[in-house]
Amino acid sequence: MASPQDAATPRFDLVLAAIAALALEHLVPFGRLVLYPLTLLATWVHEMGHGLTAVLVGGRFDTLQIFGDASGVALAAAPLGIRSALVSAGGLVGPPIAGATMLLFARGQRRAAIALGGLALAIAISLGVWVRTLVGWIALAPVAAVLGLVAWKWRGGRVWVAQFLAVCFGLDTLSRIDYLFESSAVIGGEMRASDVANIASSLFPPAILWGVLIAALDLVLLGGAFYLAFRTPKRIAEPVTLA
Numbered sequence: 001m002a003s004p005q006d007a008a009t010p011r012f013d014l015v016l017a018a019i020a021a022l023a024l025e026h027l028v029p030f031g032r033l034v035l036y037p038l039t040l041l042a043t044w045v046h047e048m049g050h051g052l053t054a055v056l057v058g059g060r061f062d063t064l065q066i067f068g069d070a071s072g073v074a075l076a077a078a079p080l081g082i083r084s085a086l087v088s089a090g091g092l093v094g095p096p097i098a099g100a101t102m103l104l105f106a107r108g109q110r111r112a113a114i115a116l117g118g119l120a121l122a123i124a125i126s127l128g129v130w131v132r133t134l135v136g137w138i139a140l141a142p143v144a145a146v147l148g149l150v151a152w153k154w155r156g157g158r159v160w161v162a163q164f165l166a167v168c169f170g171l172d173t174l175s176r177i178d179y180l181f182e183s184s185a186v187i188g189g190e191m192r193a194s195d196v197a198n199i200a201s202s203l204f205p206p207a208i209l210w211g212v213l214i215a216a217l218d219l220v221l222l223g224g225a226f227y228l229a230f231r232t233p234k235r236i237a238e239p240v241t242l243a
């Protein structure tokens with residue numbers, strides 16, 4: 001049975017991770033520069049969301065490109081209509097889903113090690129299969145190595161690192177919320193249609209409607225996961241031996 005101290009440790013890590021992520025993003029000078037490798041990692045999660053969704057709906061996932069301005073593109077395709085719209089939405093909800101899943105799963109040393117090791121393995125596989133830009137390789141290979149090392153060796157910091165990454169992923173789409181309400185964006189130096197514009201063209205306009213719905217979904221995912229991860233686990237009654 002988990003003691004109050006055992007339950008308090010993940011909760012403390014979660015609060016500290018949230019404060020650190022928000023401070024680096026908005027308060028600390030050069031904080032965004034410190035977060036730059038993690039921003040590229042979040043871009044990887046976004047693009048993997050597009051690609052894996054394409055595979056899940058019966059399409060294909062060809063390559064993944066990440067650029068120095070933290071933009072990226074997944075060359076993926078799926079039949080027109082709702083499946084194509086799901087592929088476009090997959091990148092927007094991918095980081096919040098990844099963040100919410102990690103928040104709920106990585107609440108102990110063993111689970112945090114599994115989460116971080118699994119993420120490192122997924123990055124390594126993607127480098128060999130999909131990533132096709134030098135920036136992606138330079139940024140993601142060291143990140144995968146560090147995550148694997150933390151999962152293997154840093155017992156005292158695994159939970160905090162996992163929760164910090166989870167918060168960064170969960171906030172990624174919302175921190176770039178203006179993208180949810182744009183019809184186009186510069187990606188890798190080229191002007192391309194935005195994800196919400198692609199959703200609207202696959203289903204029905206206006207694109208702003210899909211931006212609002214996805215922002216609301218991301219908030220629900222992050223808020224719900226944070227609440228569930230923060231609340232105190234229910235105590236299980238000790239068995240009583242009757243004479």
